[in-house]
Amino acid sequence: MTLPEGAVRAVVFDLDGTLVDSAPDIAAALNEALTARGLGPLSVEQTRGLLGGGAATLVEGALHLTGGPAGLADTVLADYGDAYARTPVAATTVHADAHEALRELREAGVRTAVCTNKRSDLADRVLEGTGLAALFDIVVGIDDAPAAKPDPAHLRTVLDLLGVSARQTLYVGDTRVDALTAERLGVPYRHVAWGSPVPGATTVGGFAEVAEAALTSGLLAEAGRRSPAPPAARGGQRRTGSHTLPPTTLTSYQADPSHRSTDPPHRSTDPPHHPADPPHHPADPPHHPTDPPHHPPTGARTMHPTTDQDRAKWAAGKAAIDVYVHNGMKLGLGSGTTSHWFVRALGEAVSGGLDVVGVPTSTGTRDLAVQVGVPLTTLAEVDRLDLTVDGADEIDHQGAMIKGGGACLLWERIIADASARMVAVVDDTKLVRTLGAFPLPIEVVPYAWESTRRSVARLLARHGHPDVELPRRTEGGGPVVTDSGNFLLDAPLGAIKDPLALDAELNWIPGVVENGLFTGVADEMVIGSASGEYEIRNVSGAPSARPTVTNRGVAR
Structure with missing residues (x-):
């Protein structure tokens, strides 16, 4: 779809208080x-x-x-x-009509981003838990920017990553901090009516008005009256270990909204770097509303990492292709941020001639695979898979994992068990000595889920975890519903003393469909680092809580 003349090319949102009531x-x-x-x-x-x-x-x-x-x-x-x-999303709700407005913007070809003073990993969890994650191209938190808002360098970072100028952007916020940020960079600003009062700010009553403002003429002229020179896009080759990455770019954006990434990158939790002097951005040639909209070259369907943690995830995913994948393979395609970097790299390999087919572990992975050109099949059409590559929320040194942060654990278990081999791809922040810091997801059927939760609590108490809160995961004011139509309970256990025993017993509880303890499932793990280097560990000898009954060979 071609953007209307005079429409902006990107809308950037504050998170807390603007998109969600956290x-x-x-x-x-x-x-x-x-x-x-x-x-x-x-x-x-x-x-x-x-x-x-x-x-x-x-x-x-x-x-x-x-x-x-x-x-x-x-x-x-x-x-x-x-x-x-x-528990960053236990009671957080999405403000009315946000989902609908964001979909309208994306269907019209407008890029969307979040600019937040929240730490980026927490912002990602809030967006995922409220069902907003798939509606944004990028998320830039306080740890991804040289300074916090209202320093305009934060918003400048977002614009540089999107490849747009101040005059091509609309910023939406709820506080004076947001208004000052936009003003200092010369970005047109809209203030949500439920935010704190800001004299002189143009207020919108809801997100439908935001979409209308973005998609109609007038904002570019407004920006022209107040905007400083727009930034130049960054370029140049970047070396990361053995991998050469192209210039930082969001090549997932195309006129057809089906060719846009559905997985916003997970951001580094490293502390922000504060340079002594603000970065210098040479001016772009001015944009004229009559110019055709900018789109990357046809066929550019992947995006590349822009943070240390994303570079580590890319390194792990790319290594999995280089080491394990070859022509003719039937692959299980994992879910989550690291797995999605693998799928993106796989799409590039397929475009270069690699002949494989994949079975996705979630609807999100399915959509991404279609976007980047990976051919798909199903377990109804193939008897077995050669290899599954999937990520983990935590993985210990023996290869035991906690999975399910993205609500895909049941399909992930089915696909892994139908594979001759399973390789876990993780960045080096996911490696732990003891599982449990990440809340353990437990998938339960909706019928009588409260009774199931009480049974789970009693079992956890017997395993040394008394009085554990078991919140039902929510988003947008309602429960998270998995691709199989079930609910999720999240168990913050701190440290799981006996993962094998707990994994073995949880699924015996009537109403529990699956739990996020994957013991003895991974055969090898690939650990990526921000330098582009990776380490491979063989964990195939690790014990499993339950024997396989499908195609993974001898039960272990």
């Missing part, structure tokens, strides 16, 4: 950290008033309101971060 979850985590030191608690409304400047600013404001000493800031910040990371 204040209840943030308040719960903040109060856990405060009350442990005899401070607070703060109400949700008080917490909401502190949002917009990032976690450190949030904690500083909370200590001021509760009379806490400033010297507690670092400790409270660390405790708040731990508490919030456990």
Whole structure:
């Protein structure tokens, strides 16, 4: 679809308070950290008033309101971060019509992004948990930018990654921080009506008005009156170990919305780099509304990593193709961010002549495979698979994994068990000594799920995990529903003492369909690093909680 004359080419959104009401979850985590030191608690409304400047600013404001000493800031910040990371989307809801407006923008060929002062891995989890993740091309958090908003360098980073200028962009936010960020960069701004009042800002009553503003004329002229020189796109070759990556670009964007990535990259959690001087961006030639919309060359269907963690994931996925994949193979295609880098690399290999077919482990992976040109089949059409390549939310040194953060664990288990070999691809942050820091997903049938949850809680207590909260995973104000129509419980266990025993017993509970403990499933694991290097470990001798009954050879 061709963008209307005068329409912007990208819409960038703030996250907390703009797209989602995350204040209840943030308040719960903040109060856990405060009350442990005899401070607070703060109400949700008080917490909401502190949002917009990032976690450190949030904690500083909370200590001021509760009379806490400033010297507690670092400790409270660390405790708040731990508490919030456990359940960032338990009570978070999406503001009305966000999904519909984002789909309208993407169908029209407008690129979409998130610019947030939240840490990027947490932003990704919020977007995934609220069903918004597939509707954004990129997510740039505080750890991906040289400075936090309202420093315009944060938003500048987003525009550079999208390859658009300030005058081609609309920014949407809910606080004065957002308004200042847009003003300092010369980006047209719209302020959501449910945000904190900002005098002089153009307010929109809902996301339908955002889409209307983006897709009609006038914004480019508005930008022309206030915008500084737009940035130049970055270029140049980048070496990452043995892999040469092309210039950073979002080549997943094309006029046809079906050729756009459905998996926003997971961002690095490294601390941000603050250069002594702001980056210099030479000016682009000015954009004229009569110019045809910019699209990458036909056939460009993949995107390449822009952060250390994404480079590590790319390295692992690319290595899996180089080491294990050859012509004629039938492949299981995993789900999740690392697996999707594998699928993207596989698409490039297929375009270069590799002859393979794949069976996806989720509808998201299916859509991505179609997008990048990987031929697909089903387990109804093939008797067995040669290899499954899939990721993990955690993996220990023996190859035992926690999976299911993307709500695909049942299909992932079925595909892995139907394969002669399973290779786990992970970045080096996923390798742990003991499983359990990542909440264990447990897939349950909707019927009488509350009763199933009580049975799961009793079993966990017998395994040394008493009084564990088992929230049902939610998004957009309702329960997450898996591709098989089931619910998910998330068990924050901290450390799982006996993964084999727990894996063996959980699925005996009536109503439990599958759990995220994958013990003895991986034959080998590929661990990628940001340098582009990778390590392969053979874990085929690890014990399994349950024997295979399909095509994986001798039961082990």
